[in-house]
Amino acid sequence: MGNVLEVSNLATYFETRAGTVKAVDGVSFAVGRGEVLGLVGESGSGKSVTGCAIMGLVDPPGRIVSGSIKLGGKELVGLDDQGMRAIRGKEISMIFQDPMMTLNPVLRIDTQMIEAIDAHEKTSKKAALARAQQALEKVGIPAAADRLKAYPHQFSGGMRQRVAIAIALLNNPSLIIADEPTTALDVTIQSQILAKMQELCADSGTALIWITHDLTVVAGLAHRVAVMYAGRLVETGFVDDVLDHPLHPYTRGLLRSLPSEGIPGQPLEQIPGMTPSLGRLPPGCAFAPRCRNATEICHRSSPEGTVFPNQRLARCHHPFDSVAQPVGLTER
Amino acid sequence: MSSSPGQSLSTAPTQGPVSARVETPFQRFAAAFLEDRVAVAGLALLAFIILSSLIAPWITPQNPYDLTRVDLLDSRMPPGSQTMEGFTAWLGTDGVGRDLYSGILYGLRISLVVGVVSGLIAATLGMSIGLISAYVGGKLDTFIMRLVDLQLSLPSILVALILVAALGKGVDKIIIALIVVQWAYYARTVRGTALVERNKEYVDAARALGLSKSRIIFRHILPNCLAPVIVVLTVQTAHAISLEATLSFLGVGLPQTEPSLGVLIANGFQYMLSDRYWISFFPGVALLLTIVAINLVGDRIRDVLNPRLEK
Numbered sequence: 152m153g154n155v156l157e158v159s160n161l162a163t164y165f166e167t168r169a170g171t172v173k174a175v176d177g178v179s180f181a182v183g184r185g186e187v188l189g190l191v192g193e194s195g196s197g198k199s200v201t202g203c204a205i206m207g208l209v210d211p212p213g214r215i216v217s218g219s220i221k222l223g224g225k226e227l228v229g230l231d232d233q234g235m236r237a238i239r240g241k242e243i244s245m246i247f248q249d250p251m252m253t254l255n256p257v258l259r260i261d262t263q264m265i266e267a268i269d270a271h272e273k274t275s276k277k278a279a280l281a282r283a284q285q286a287l288e289k290v291g292i293p294a295a296a297d298r299l300k301a302y303p304h305q306f307s308g309g310m311r312q313r314v315a316i317a318i319a320l321l322n323n324p325s326l327i328i329a330d331e332p333t334t335a336l337d338v339t340i341q342s343q344i345l346a347k348m349q350e351l352c353a354d355s356g357t358a359l360i361w362i363t364h365d366l367t368v369v370a371g372l373a374h375r376v377a378v379m380y381a382g383r384l385v386e387t388g389f390v391d392d393v394l395d396h397p398l399h400p401y402t403r404g405l406l407r408s409l410p411s412e413g414i415p416g417q418p419l420e421q422i423p424g425m426t427p428s429l430g431r432l433p434p435g436c437a438f439a440p441r442c443r444n445a446t447e448i449c450h451r452s453s454p455e456g457t458v459f460p461n462q463r464l465a466r467c468h469h470p471f472d473s474v475a476q477p478v479g480l481t482e483r
Numbered sequence: 484m485s486s487s488p489g490q491s492l493s494t495a496p497t498q499g500p501v502s503a504r505v506e507t508p509f510q511r512f513a514a515a516f517l518e519d520r521v522a523v524a525g526l527a528l529l530a531f532i533i534l535s536s537l538i539a540p541w542i543t544p545q546n547p548y549d550l551t552r553v554d555l556l557d558s559r560m561p562p563g564s565q566t567m568e569g570f571t572a573w574l575g576t577d578g579v580g581r582d583l584y585s586g587i588l589y590g591l592r593i594s595l596v597v598g599v600v601s602g603l604i605a606a607t608l609g610m611s612i613g614l615i616s617a618y619v620g621g622k623l624d625t626f627i628m629r630l631v632d633l634q635l636s637l638p639s640i641l642v643a644l645i646l647v648a649a650l651g652k653g654v655d656k657i658i659i660a661l662i663v664v665q666w667a668y669y670a671r672t673v674r675g676t677a678l679v680e681r682n683k684e685y686v687d688a689a690r691a692l693g694l695s696k697s698r699i700i701f702r703h704i705l706p707n708c709l710a711p712v713i714v715v716l717t718v719q720t721a722h723a724i725s726l727e728a729t730l731s732f733l734g735v736g737l738p739q740t741e742p743s744l745g746v747l748i749a750n751g752f753q754y755m756l757s758d759r760y761w762i763s764f765f766p767g768v769a770l771l772l773t774i775v776a777i778n779l780v781g782d783r784i785r786d787v788l789n790p791r792l793e794k
Binding site: 238252 | 507508683684685687688689690691692693694695698702703706707709
């Protein structure tokens, strides 16, 4: 699989009055054609900012400080507004968290869909409408021709998210970034949407970055998973490897705190403490204050990324290496 | 799992039946508006006023602009008198022999045109400025808003007086003066709403689709800012009409040859104390009814469009 997207050493900082907030700090990953990457982390871990950075939608005071984002070999960092606009919605689409909010409440669905096509190519209104209808049918909206004329408030939450997905698919992008698109939906609708996305991406070879905090979603959907903590990737690897044998104590903590892992009647296991403020990170490993296995070195120096077999990487001084032996260090 | 693109998938009719009736936001608005009787009465009155001023040439006995048909011998005749021209002046005649009923309908035309045209132009101008101010932000926003503060801190009658004095008399001049007085209200209203709308997720979604800035501002944010603008528009139109009447009454607005309601009221003012009340009174009633009708409609629109006042 050739890589659709290659992100290396991406750093996005926000200059605030309280100091520099390193929302994304040295993140590297790649997504191949038709591959689904689950980007997992708590609130404030930088996963959404990573998505926005790829889209070129980081607003001041935030900015991409360093690193590179390559889409099909083309560098996106430093691209001007005009160039970035040609890529947004055409090469990369985005699906947002709350389908109640992402559709313009006063414009009809067909208007919004035609606009998405119009922004990138000159077609007749009729052809655009036909394509819009086709896209709605593809995501499983019944009576698509009628529904095109409807307003967003006439759709249920699940249907709206389908519409949002249809809009994202309109221009056959090579990459879709989905920012927690099922968080606002109930579980049955969530599973329908997940199945639909998986199917559509497999069919069209579209790469998908699925940003979520829900590990169960990742388990069912993604091929590979990247776990973020405090603006850094702490662990990446194939989804089965990472979820079955986590290397990083944070990943293990996340897995242990799932209700399905606990004993009924017993309190759920928690990761102690809070996510650190990104403006005031500890000098060593960002997870050290919450980590059970932390030793003196963890508080002193930030761990390098360690490469493990089967394309795995973990950023920890004391990885659970009973399952895998490290094979080397990355550049950082 | 595999299906060719475009093929209809029958797997997900998860939601309820598809409603065939598609209700536009306007239809919902109209239905809510019509629930209030007073507002409907106001709307009917306003429609009556607008319609009768539109068809004035066909329902009035005299064209007050046509001096060949005005007879000085008819001047200051009380309501119901028979004129030399051979018609009955039901509302009396003014100081130069013009039929007041005809004069009022023709005057309404001018007053309404001045109010609506100045309102619409000021709204367009103010909205554009407010939207750009909100979307661009920063120094431009600060500059525009201080300008708005400056404009709003001066009494509108004073600004209009100065402008009309500088520009001279005439319908076009008074419209310009009224636009200058009004734009700031729209700019401030739209900016406030647009600041909220700008941060909503649908704007991010539109940006993620690669839409241009101007498209996002005018096609996505603007329609969502229209509700408060419509409210301001009705209130300001009433305000513009009364301001024009005030200026004309003071003798700086419209010339005698283009008698708006204000001019008619001013003409009769000198006769008020000599028992010839009708020359000022009837144009005054017409002005009052127009403004009350517009305000009734405006109030209802505000109630319907304000989500916080919902029962």
